Amino acid sequence: MEPENKGVKGSQLKNMIIKRLYFNKAMSCAGLSDLFDKSIPSIAKAVNELMHEGFVVEHGYAPSSGGRRPLMYSVKANAMYILAVALDQLTARIQLFDLQNSAVADMLTFELKLLNNPDALGILTNQINSYIKTSGIAKGKVAGIGIGMPGFINVTEGINYTYLDANGSLTAYLTEHTGITTYIDNDSSLIALAEQKFGIAKAQTEVMVINLGWGIGLGMIVNGKLFRGHTGFAGELSHIPLSEDGSLCECGKRGCLEAEASMLVVARKAIEGIKQGRITSLKHNTNDHSKLMGDALLDAANNGDQFAIELLSDAGYKIGKALAILIHIMNPGTIVLSGRGAKVAKILMAPIQQALHKYCIPRLSAGTELLVSELGFDAELVGAAVLVMENFDKTVKAKVAKAGA
Amino acid sequence: MEPENKGVKGSQLKNMIIKRLYFNKAMSCAGLSDLFDKSIPSIAKAVNELMHEGFVVEHGYAPSSGGRRPLMYSVKANAMYILAVALDQLTARIQLFDLQNSAVADMLTFELKLLNNPDALGILTNQINSYIKTSGIAKGKVAGIGIGMPGFINVTEGINYTYLDANGSLTAYLTEHTGITTYIDNDSSLIALAEQKFGIAKAQTEVMVINLGWGIGLGMIVNGKLFRGHTGFAGELSHIPLSEDGSLCECGKRGCLEAEASMLVVARKAIEGIKQGRITSLKHNTNDHSKLMGDALLDAANNGDQFAIELLSDAGYKIGKALAILIHIMNPGTIVLSGRGAKVAKILMAPIQQALHKYCIPRLSAGTELLVSELGFDAELVGAAVLVMENFDKTVKAKVAKAGA
DNA sequence: TATAGTTTATAAAAATATAAATAAAGTACA
DNA sequence: TGTACTTTATTTATATTTTTATAAACTATA
Numbered sequence: 001m002e003p004e005n006k007g008v009k010g011s012q013l014k015n016m017i018i019k020r021l022y023f024n025k026a027m028s029c030a031g032l033s034d035l036f037d038k039s040i041p042s043i044a045k046a047v048n049e050l051m052h053e054g055f056v057v058e059h060g061y062a063p064s065s066g067g068r069r070p071l072m073y074s075v076k077a078n079a080m081y082i083l084a085v086a087l088d089q090l091t092a093r094i095q096l097f098d099l100q101n102s103a104v105a106d107m108l109t110f111e112l113k114l115l116n117n118p119d120a121l122g123i124l125t126n127q128i129n130s131y132i133k134t135s136g137i138a139k140g141k142v143a144g145i146g147i148g149m150p151g152f153i154n155v156t157e158g159i160n161y162t163y164l165d166a167n168g169s170l171t172a173y174l175t176e177h178t179g180i181t182t183y184i185d186n187d188s189s190l191i192a193l194a195e196q197k198f199g200i201a202k203a204q205t206e207v208m209v210i211n212l213g214w215g216i217g218l219g220m221i222v223n224g225k226l227f228r229g230h231t232g233f234a235g236e237l238s239h240i241p242l243s244e245d246g247s248l249c250e251c252g253k254r255g256c257l258e259a260e261a262s263m264l265v266v267a268r269k270a271i272e273g274i275k276q277g278r279i280t281s282l283k284h285n286t287n288d289h290s291k292l293m294g295d296a297l298l299d300a301a302n303n304g305d306q307f308a309i310e311l312l313s314d315a316g317y318k319i320g321k322a323l324a325i326l327i328h329i330m331n332p333g334t335i336v337l338s339g340r341g342a343k344v345a346k347i348l349m350a351p352i353q354q355a356l357h358k359y360c361i362p363r364l365s366a367g368t369e370l371l372v373s374e375l376g377f378d379a380e381l382v383g384a385a386v387l388v389m390e391n392f393d394k395t396v397k398a399k400v401a402k403a404g405a
Numbered sequence: 406m407e408p409e410n411k412g413v414k415g416s417q418l419k420n421m422i423i424k425r426l427y428f429n430k431a432m433s434c435a436g437l438s439d440l441f442d443k444s445i446p447s448i449a450k451a452v453n454e455l456m457h458e459g460f461v462v463e464h465g466y467a468p469s470s471g472g473r474r475p476l477m478y479s480v481k482a483n484a485m486y487i488l489a490v491a492l493d494q495l496t497a498r499i500q501l502f503d504l505q506n507s508a509v510a511d512m513l514t515f516e517l518k519l520l521n522n523p524d525a526l527g528i529l530t531n532q533i534n535s536y537i538k539t540s541g542i543a544k545g546k547v548a549g550i551g552i553g554m555p556g557f558i559n560v561t562e563g564i565n566y567t568y569l570d571a572n573g574s575l576t577a578y579l580t581e582h583t584g585i586t587t588y589i590d591n592d593s594s595l596i597a598l599a600e601q602k603f604g605i606a607k608a609q610t611e612v613m614v615i616n617l618g619w620g621i622g623l624g625m626i627v628n629g630k631l632f633r634g635h636t637g638f639a640g641e642l643s644h645i646p647l648s649e650d651g652s653l654c655e656c657g658k659r660g661c662l663e664a665e666a667s668m669l670v671v672a673r674k675a676i677e678g679i680k681q682g683r684i685t686s687l688k689h690n691t692n693d694h695s696k697l698m699g700d701a702l703l704d705a706a707n708n709g710d711q712f713a714i715e716l717l718s719d720a721g722y723k724i725g726k727a728l729a730i731l732i733h734i735m736n737p738g739t740i741v742l743s744g745r746g747a748k749v750a751k752i753l754m755a756p757i758q759q760a761l762h763k764y765c766i767p768r769l770s771a772g773t774e775l776l777v778s779e780l781g782f783d784a785e786l787v788g789a790a791v792l793v794m795e796n797f798d799k800t801v802k803a804k805v806a807k808a809g810a
Numbered sequence: 811t812a813t814a815g816t817t818t819a820t821a822a823a824a825a826t827a828t829a830a831a832t833a834a835a836g837t838a839c840a
Numbered sequence: 841t842g843t844a845c846t847t848t849a850t851t852t853a854t855a856t857t858t859t860t861a862t863a864a865a866c867t868a869t870a
Contacts, residue, residue, distance in 0.1 A: 028818075039857065039859080040818080041821090041857075042858080044820080064865080065816085065817070065866095068816080068864065068865040068866055069817085069866065070818060070819090222628070223628060223632070229611060229735060229736025230611040230737055231738075233769050233772065234736035236736070236769060237733070240730045240734070241730065251766055253766075324645070325646065326734065328642070328645045329734055330634060331635050331637070333635035359658070361641065364638050435848060443827080444827065444828050444829080445850090446828070446829095449850080469836050471845085471846045471847065472835075472836055472848065474836065475847080
């Protein structure tokens with residue numbers, strides 16, 4: 001009936017090629033042929049069409065590997081754009097990227113309280129719309145919106161059961177009110193995705209990414225893909241029973257990692273210590289609010305404050321014990337320390353390694369590399385952009401407005 | 406050059422269909438078309454060829470779902486056979502199955518010590534060859550040999566680094582000396598595979614299978630597939646740090662699950678208890694050997710012996726604590742208690758559930774079903790057969806001798 | 811510096827798979 | 841009981857994809 005449905009299969013191959021060229025810098029027809037298990041003529045045809053449509057450009061010749069040099073192709077950076085959104089409990093960040101993950105507009109940061117805030121969704125929608133308008137980029141050229149946020153999320157339905165109640169699917173709501181296909185996922189999952197696609201764990205297939213925030217999150221890459229478990233709760237590292245006699249956790253149990261080693265708990269310990277007269281540069285920080293103290297504490301530790309380092313080392317050892325358990329079960333190739341706390345990761349490394357030596361079978365810990373994120377605080381935004389392109393080959397919808405020369 | 410290479414793609418589709426019909430009892434052309442994303446004519450052609458070749462037979466009409474009833478097809482049971490081998494430290498089992506997993510020859514059981522036994526591989530090879538000969542089945546009709554065994558195994562290379570040194574690839578050796586393509590895998594992994602394909606966890610995608618043997622093994626099904634981790638050590642549940650002050654484990658650490666709750670440890674505790682004069686029916690069992698005591702203990706518990714039940718309950722509670730950790734990290738849909746100890750699983754269930762209540766976040770344990778294996782001791786053999794058919798679509802080799810009417 | 815061997819690219823012919831049309835066999839409901 | 845709607849199966853014409861052959865560009869080696 002509809003003529004635009006013709007050749008859906010062919011256009012799917014083209015979408016797969018765009019997606020691949022987004023993740024890899026450049027590829028040859030031969031490489032794509034191997035990857036997709038399609039003949040070289042088929043790939044060449046699709047690539048040529050994509051060039052004419054303005055999505056792909058030639059990228060020069062790669063060095064020979066013993067024969068004729070392959071002509072490389074890469075995606076045209078400004079053929080499409082991706083809107084990335086990163087939310088935490090209090091703050092929202094919005095950033096527009098091109099297809100080479102370069103920012104094409106200044107990042108927008110604004111306060112957005114998620115908990116018990118019925119206005120939050122409306123504010124977010126307006127901010128997204130006005131941000132795109134200000135950027136001067138046509139909506140038709142935005143491939144999608146990716147959103148990372150805390151809470152328990154049903155990815156396929158696009159529902160966050162904890163925050164931003166949209167009376168149904170949050171992504172459906174945003175897709176309708178922005179005119180751009182929207183995807184959401186858990187913040188820790190997106191950080192993991194970013195680290196595996198563009199970060200320190202690039203191309204690794206078994207990666208555990210620790211999101212050191214106010215809580216302790218875990219994003220799991222299993223078999224090269226995000227793993228969420230049967231009901232979406234996988235990676236609840238923060239509430240495994242670590243010790244019998246630990247302090248009481250908000251979840252009602254004792255000895256949880258989060259109740260012993262999260263940045264929030266460390267900050268509270270700092271406040272307590274100061275009240276009891278501990279000598280520390282944090283003393284001058286009269287602020288009694290845990291989260292502000294947390295930020296101050298991280299900086300103090302990096303500046304050599306002994307009390308701050310002591311508190312972090314204690315937390316690190318406990319994190320290490322949890323990682324030992326994780327290594328035994330998952331045998332990951334890589335563990336990445338990421339998130340807000342990544343900036344003190346170097347201080348955490350020593351006690352973590354110490355705990356791994358004590359609690360890990362050597363042949364197991366030997367197979368796992370412990371690394372610190374280089375993306376840092378940007379990881380969640382990058383992950384949100386990745387989320388959009390991860391879904392790009394599944395989009396059956398009409399392709400983004402023709403790219404033009 | 407070689408004409409038999411022609412149509413490899415088409416024959417691969419046919420192998421995929423045979424594999425699918427091995428796992429599902431019967432399927433229609435429409436169903437296969439959906440599954441493989443191929444057109445119905447393509448599937449119909451392949452199915453008809455397979456019928457003429459004697460691999461597939463009609464299986465009657467399925468009930469209508471609102472339209473014309475689909476004609477179902479199933480694999481011809483005696484078109485091919487599978488040789489399954491299950492090894493533990495001391496005993497070997499060999500069994501020949503048809504494509505409907507029915508035994509077509511009596512099971513062969515014989516002593517085979519794996520540790521420090523240079524003759525083991527030769528004996529096993531001879532036993533396999535003579536078993537097939539005795540069965541009267543032509544070697545050309547055996548699709549493959551699947552072997553499950555303890556030890557650290559490199560599946561792709563077919564090497565067991567712990568036992569049965571073949572001076573290289575064990576599977577290559579056996580393939581050469583039997584003339585039948587051979588595959589090996591870890592015993593716990595194969596038990597998991599069996600439970601997911603033909604056991605209590607059929608068609609589940611996130612399954613953790615506990616192999617309650619002399620040690621405590623874990624086979625992991627993630628995303629519907631066996632998961633082995635980055636270097637093949639995933640699922641080392643038995644050596645995670647459970648408590649700070651537990652007894653010393655063979656691995657050199659303290660508080661490991663295996664040192665607290667394995668059947669071997671429970672048996673040792675029983676021997677000790679008897680020496681200290683505990684009242685128990687096991688008293689009459691003068692045997693001081695842990696493994697024999699273990700078997701006696703399982704039976705005594707099932708017969709209501711209070712001392713045996715007490716020991717097992719204690720072990721069960723510790724296993725439950727470990728499962729709580731596993732649930733937090735993996736969020737599996739199903740946990741199956743399988744292996745040698747499965748016959749006392751009902752006794753273990755109560756203390757395990759008790760531990761889960763104590764150590765698990767409710768919304769997590771609510772998503773996981775705890776089940777007892779129905780395959781029992783046969784699981785490893787079934788898993789070994791499954792292993793062969795799992796690889797059936799990857800076989801590029803000349804197909805098994807024509808099935809004939 | 812030839813020569814043989816690789817790898818990549820392109821154009822034609824050949825093989826293959828799919829969509830569309832049609833038929834067959836059933837359900838659901840007025 | 842008949843009509844409309846589904847689902848499955850088969851045939852044919854069409855479209856697509858892959859071989860195959862050929863050429864081009866480069867490496868390695870005698």
